[in-house]
Amino acid sequence: MIxxxxxxxxxxxxxxxxFFILGGTWLLLSGHMEALPLILGAxxxxxxxxxxxxxxxxxGESHPIHMGFRLPSYWAWLAWEICKxxxxxxxxxxxxxxxxxxxxxxLELHQSSDLExxxxxxxxxxxxxTVTTNLDEEHIQIHALSVExxxxxxxxxxxxxxxALETSE
Amino acid sequence: MxxxxxxxxxxxxxxxxxxxxxxxGLIRLPDFFSRIHAAGLIDTLGAGLILAGLMIExxxxxxxxxxxxxxxFLLFTSPTSSHALAHAALVHGLKPWRHPKDSRQAQINxxxxxxxxx
Numbered sequence: 001m002i003x004x005x006x007x008x009x010x011x012x013x014x015x016x017x018x019f020f021i022l023g024g025t026w027l028l029l030s031g032h033m034e035a036l037p038l039i040l041g042a043x044x045x046x047x048x049x050x051x052x053x054x055x056x057x058x059x060g061e062s063h064p065i066h067m068g069f070r071l072p073s074y075w076a077w078l079a080w081e082i083c084k085x086x087x088x089x090x091x092x093x094x095x096x097x098x099x100x101x102x103x104x105x106x107l108e109l110h111q112s113s114d115l116e117x118x119x120x121x122x123x124x125x126x127x128x129x130t131v132t133t134n135l136d137e138e139h140i141q142i143h144a145l146s147v148e149x150x151x152x153x154x155x156x157x158x159x160x161x162x163x164a165l166e167t168s169e
Numbered sequence: 170m171x172x173x174x175x176x177x178x179x180x181x182x183x184x185x186x187x188x189x190x191x192x193x194g195l196i197r198l199p200d201f202f203s204r205i206h207a208a209g210l211i212d213t214l215g216a217g218l219i220l221a222g223l224m225i226e227x228x229x230x231x232x233x234x235x236x237x238x239x240x241x242f243l244l245f246t247s248p249t250s251s252h253a254l255a256h257a258a259l260v261h262g263l264k265p266w267r268h269p270k271d272s273r274q275a276q277i278n279x280x281x282x283x284x285x286x287x
Contacts, residue, residue, distance in 0.1 A: 028234040086187065086214040089206055093194035101268040102203045125248035128209035131202070132248075133255045143255060143265060145206045 014058050017065050019049050061115050070165050077161060082127055089128040089145060103150055104133065106141045111163055120162045124153065177225035184218030191215055200266035201258055205251055212247040216240075 026041040027033075052058040060066050092100055111117045117140075121132040124142060129149040134141035144150040187210055194207025220240045227233045259265075 025238075028231060028238070031231045082213050086210055089194070089210055090187065090190045093190055093197060093207060093210075098197060100198070100203060102200070102265055103267075104202075104265050121252065122245075122248045125252050126209070126213060126244065128213060129206050131205050131209070131255045132252050133202075133259050141259075143202050143205075145203055 010060075011053070011058070014060075014063050014065065015049050015053060018052065018058060018063055019045050022048055061113075064115060067165050074161060074165055078123055078126070081158070085127045085129050085149070088148070092146065100145050101147055102143065102145055103147070104141065104143050105150060106139050107153070109138055109140050110159060113166060116162050116166055119165065120159060123158060123162065173225055177222040180218050180222035180225065184215055184220075184222060187211070187215040187218065201263060202255060202265045205255055209247075209251065212243070212251070216243055 022045040023041060026045065030037055030041070032038075049058075052062075064071065092098070109117055109120070111120055117135065121135045121140060124130050124140075125132045129145040130153055131143045132140060133143050142150075142153060144153065191207050191211035194210060195204050198204045198207055217240060220236050220243075224233050224236045227236060
């Protein structure tokens with residue numbers, strides 16, 4: 001659990017939010033606005049929300065609404081980092097001298113929650129030139145294509161951005 | 170609409186270029202771990218730019234929303250599969266290729282041994 005004040009109100013908020021996200025996905029994928037598909041969709045969404053509550057998997061981890069708009073702005077920053085990394089790796093591949101020095105290294109993790117650790121590890125893998133090869137409670141092991149890629153990770157810029165996603169409210 | 174068409178063609182063109190570079194990388198790079206990075210090129214900008222080009226062609230329609238969903242699912246699942254592949258290779262004892270002139274050779278090799286003992 002992420003919030004200490006996890007209770008009925010938070011559960012209700014997550015359930016309602018999940019219902020509307022499911023409903024939106026249903027509308028987008030079907031594209032029909034007649035009564036029958038809408039009613040069927042509402043029934044299906046209600047049933048799925050009921051199932052997830054019964055399975056006890058609806059919380060801040062599966063459904064991180066507490067991150068709010070910080071998540072999209074993080075994605076925008078990440079997209080730009082990915083573009084830069086793509087360009088860098090593409091240059092290395094096309095360079096006749098093939099200037100790569102693949103390396104494996106381990107770092108300590110400073111993120112507090114599991115969700116942040118996974119977001120961090122996934123962001124590293126998503127960025128070309130670095131792949132997360134192992135992740136446990138305190139350490140992350142990374143394979144990098146070059147010295148520069150390793151230095152970029154070690155600078156801790158991405159780690160700080162991820163840590164800022166979850167403020168202790 | 171003409172300007173939008175040109176925009177979409179430029180995006181499709183650059184996307185295709187990244188797919189091509191990724192494919193060249195898959196052949197040129199020396200070992201499994203470095204090739205994963207080339208595959209990352211195809212997963213991110215290659216697929217991303219082509220989907221962006223198609224989004225412009227789709228205009229404000231349901232197809233746009235579907236393309237956005239495809240991009241989102243791709244960005245969530247592709248790092249997961251890359252990580253699973255790299256982790257499995259390391260656990261089963263595949264040693265990453267090292268540059269012959271790399272000064273940190275000895276240190277990294279012990280790192281690799283540690284990882285394969287997990």
